[in-house]
Amino acid sequence: MRQMMKGNEAIAEAAVQAGCRYFFGYPITPQNEIPEYMSARLPEVGGAFLQAESEVSAINMVFGAASTGARVMTSSSSPGISLKQEGISYIVGAELPCVIVNMVRGGPGLGSIQPAQSDYYQATRGGGHGDYRMIVYAPASIQEAVELTQKAFDSADRYRNPVMILGDGCIGQMMEPVSMPEYKKPDDLGEKTWAATGYHPGCGRERNIINSLYIEPDRCEQHNLDLQAKYDAMKEREVMAKEEMAEDADIIVVAYGTTARIALTAVRKAREQGIKAGLIRPITVWPFPEKEIAAAAQRCKAFLTVEMSLGQMVDDVRLAVNGCRPVEFFGRTGGMIPGVSEIYDRILKIKEGL
Amino acid sequence: MAEYKKPDSLILPLASYCPGCTHGIIHRLVAEAIDELGIADHTIGIAPVGCAVFAYNYFNVDMLQAAHGRAPAVATGAKRANPGNIVFTYQGDGDLASIGAAEIVHAAARGENITVIFVNNAIYGMTGGQMAPTSLIGQKTTTSPLGRSVERNGNPIRVSEMLSSLTGPAYIERVSVHDVKHIIAAGKAIKKAFRNQVEGKGFSLVEVLSTCSTNWGMTPMEALKWLEENMIPYYPLGVYKEV
Ligand SMILES: Cc1ncc(C[n+]2csc(CCOP(=O)(O)OP(=O)(O)O)c2C)c(N)n1
Numbered sequence: 377m378r379q380m381m382k383g384n385e386a387i388a389e390a391a392v393q394a395g396c397r398y399f400f401g402y403p404i405t406p407q408n409e410i411p412e413y414m415s416a417r418l419p420e421v422g423g424a425f426l427q428a429e430s431e432v433s434a435i436n437m438v439f440g441a442a443s444t445g446a447r448v449m450t451s452s453s454s455p456g457i458s459l460k461q462e463g464i465s466y467i468v469g470a471e472l473p474c475v476i477v478n479m480v481r482g483g484p485g486l487g488s489i490q491p492a493q494s495d496y497y498q499a500t501r502g503g504g505h506g507d508y509r510m511i512v513y514a515p516a517s518i519q520e521a522v523e524l525t526q527k528a529f530d531s532a533d534r535y536r537n538p539v540m541i542l543g544d545g546c547i548g549q550m551m552e553p554v555s556m557p558e559y560k561k562p563d564d565l566g567e568k569t570w571a572a573t574g575y576h577p578g579c580g581r582e583r584n585i586i587n588s589l590y591i592e593p594d595r596c597e598q599h600n601l602d603l604q605a606k607y608d609a610m611k612e613r614e615v616m617a618k619e620e621m622a623e624d625a626d627i628i629v630v631a632y633g634t635t636a637r638i639a640l641t642a643v644r645k646a647r648e649q650g651i652k653a654g655l656i657r658p659i660t661v662w663p664f665p666e667k668e669i670a671a672a673a674q675r676c677k678a679f680l681t682v683e684m685s686l687g688q689m690v691d692d693v694r695l696a697v698n699g700c701r702p703v704e705f706f707g708r709t710g711g712m713i714p715g716v717s718e719i720y721d722r723i724l725k726i727k728e729g730l
Numbered sequence: 731m732a733e734y735k736k737p738d739s740l741i742l743p744l745a746s747y748c749p750g751c752t753h754g755i756i757h758r759l760v761a762e763a764i765d766e767l768g769i770a771d772h773t774i775g776i777a778p779v780g781c782a783v784f785a786y787n788y789f790n791v792d793m794l795q796a797a798h799g800r801a802p803a804v805a806t807g808a809k810r811a812n813p814g815n816i817v818f819t820y821q822g823d824g825d826l827a828s829i830g831a832a833e834i835v836h837a838a839a840r841g842e843n844i845t846v847i848f849v850n851n852a853i854y855g856m857t858g859g860q861m862a863p864t865s866l867i868g869q870k871t872t873t874s875p876l877g878r879s880v881e882r883n884g885n886p887i888r889v890s891e892m893l894s895s896l897t898g899p900a901y902i903e904r905v906s907v908h909d910v911k912h913i914i915a916a917g918k919a920i921k922k923a924f925r926n927q928v929e930g931k932g933f934s935l936v937e938v939l940s941t942c943s944t945n946w947g948m949t950p951m952e953a954l955k956w957l958e959e960n961m962i963p964y965y966p967l968g969v970y971k972e973v
Binding site: 397398400424426428429430432433434436437438439440441442443444446448462463466470572573574575576577579583584585586587588589 | 770771772773774776777783786790791792793794795796797800803804805806807808809810811812815832833835836
């Protein structure tokens with residue numbers, strides 16, 4: 377059954393369907409519908425919602441709930457996600473699963489409350505301290521947001537690592553028809569035998585200690601190498617991207633999230649004008665679809681990266697293309713959204729220069 | 731004299747503490763309370779950042795290690811997700827009264843049904859003796875080399891008094907471990923703080939005045955005397971809240 381839902385509410389309901397029973401958050405625009413929805417919904421399913429005193433506390437409450445083996449989520453927008461970074465780093469270090477939603481808004485500082493993609497570096501490089509990564513899903517529609525939210529809980533459990541949903545104000549605020557998928561837990565996800573649930577000698581397992589401290593450097597290095605093995609597995613298995621008209625394209629636009637929808641309209645317009653344009657849309661911005669882009673670089677003549685930032689993902693595109701094709705950039709920032717004709721004009725200009 | 735028996739909930743040796751450190755006494759009191767109430771099999775302890783960071787090696791229960799100051803938030807998450815568990819935090823004064831001031835105030839204000847063991851040694855032990863929010867006026871530390879002054883640093887925070895002004899907490903008591911009589915009283919308070927949680931009474935905090943002879947630059951005996959003569963007058967012992 378399809379129903380009209382606001383992005384934020386759809387994400388919240390998808391989380392509940394996926395078994396999320398605990399939510400800790402602090403109000404910030406443009407994601408308030410997530411905590412508001414959860415505050416009413418979670419008690420109905422025997423869970424708990426708590427409005428924390430800050431994002432710092434919220435992410436540490438997530439740490440506590442995740443430690444017990446529960447499915448737990450927090451959401452925020454850019455300034456609040458900055459505050460969560462120390463906690464996210466601890467969650468990675470302690471190998472806890474959780475889902476974190478960032479409905480990105482304009483920055484830096486208090487910035488604006490309009491949609492942006494300027495937290496890309498923070499999301500994809502491990503925004504807190506230490507050597508870490510996490511899967512970052514960037515939905516471009518509400519239906520996709522719903523599906524990726526459910527997948528996020530599975531991926532988090534599978535790798536015992538946080539997973540981020542990187543949205544923007546548009547994804548959070550707009551309404552679209554959605555059908556809520558029936559959630560089915562993957563068979564490979566077993567019992568969380570590592571969880572802190574209570575121990576006594578003879579209970580059949582060792583004491584569970586949820587910890588990110590490895591005071592001896594050789595053990596800390598080994599811990600990092602173990603984490604790295606998980607990131608390598610994610611890179612191997614979890615990359616998602618969608619290509620549109622990219623097969624025979626001369627000019628390939630790379631864009632994610634809301635920007636990719638606008639870029640697709642510009643690409644279609646270019647095709648109508650006889651320009652062979654195409655689109656590659658990373659759905660996971662980490663791990664980044666570098667193989668897909670490197671392969672496309674063998675076929676096409678030039679790339680155009682479009683973002684709601686002054687150029688962050690373009691670095692990853694350039695790394696993947698590795699100098700074998702020109703990579704142009706166009707971006708709007710601070711809460712401004714690139715227009716179809718602005719992107720089309722860039723495509724046209726590249727075409728003229730070919 | 732009865733022979734000292736190691737509590738089942740304590741794992742010895744407490745290798746990371748300096749000789750004469752009172753953290754060891756407080757660990758024993760916590761472990762005895764857990765044993766006596768028979769709650770070890772569903773107790774979750776939360777270690778802070780500070781000298782007690784390795785508490786996860788010493789309490790024979792499932793343990794979490796929290797970010798600096800965030801133990802009350804971590805405890806809140808763990809307790810909300812599994813209300814049947816007994817959840818306690820063990821925190822120093824830098825952890826609880828400085829960087830984690832917001833977390834402890836709000837956990838107390840909400841009346842979270844958790845137990846907090848707050849070890850006030852008036853200094854940052856782990857990082858080498860810097861000034862704490864609870865360092866006394868005139869106290870010399872590595873970051874108050876001329877002695878703490880009201881003009882430069884403001885007055886030390888009395889956590890028990892401050893938190894007892896809130897409606898949320900069920901029980902707040904300040905105790906000391908500078909002699910046997912006070913250690914026995916501290917043990918009773920700690921046990922009560924755990925029993926309250928078992929009975930669902932709500933937020934219970936025991937502030938334990940403690941020494942740090944290493945960073946105070948004293949022998950362990952001198953430190954116990956300094957605690958008695960200097961800390962207790964500014965941090966009076968007693969029950970600050972009980973409902
Ligand atoms: C975010 C952060 N800031 C600073 C530190 C460094 N640090 C570690 S322990 C500590 C002070 C601990 O003092 P206290 O809580 O009084 O405990 P004690 O060591 O005296 O038992 C500090 C500042 C840290 N680990 N994390």
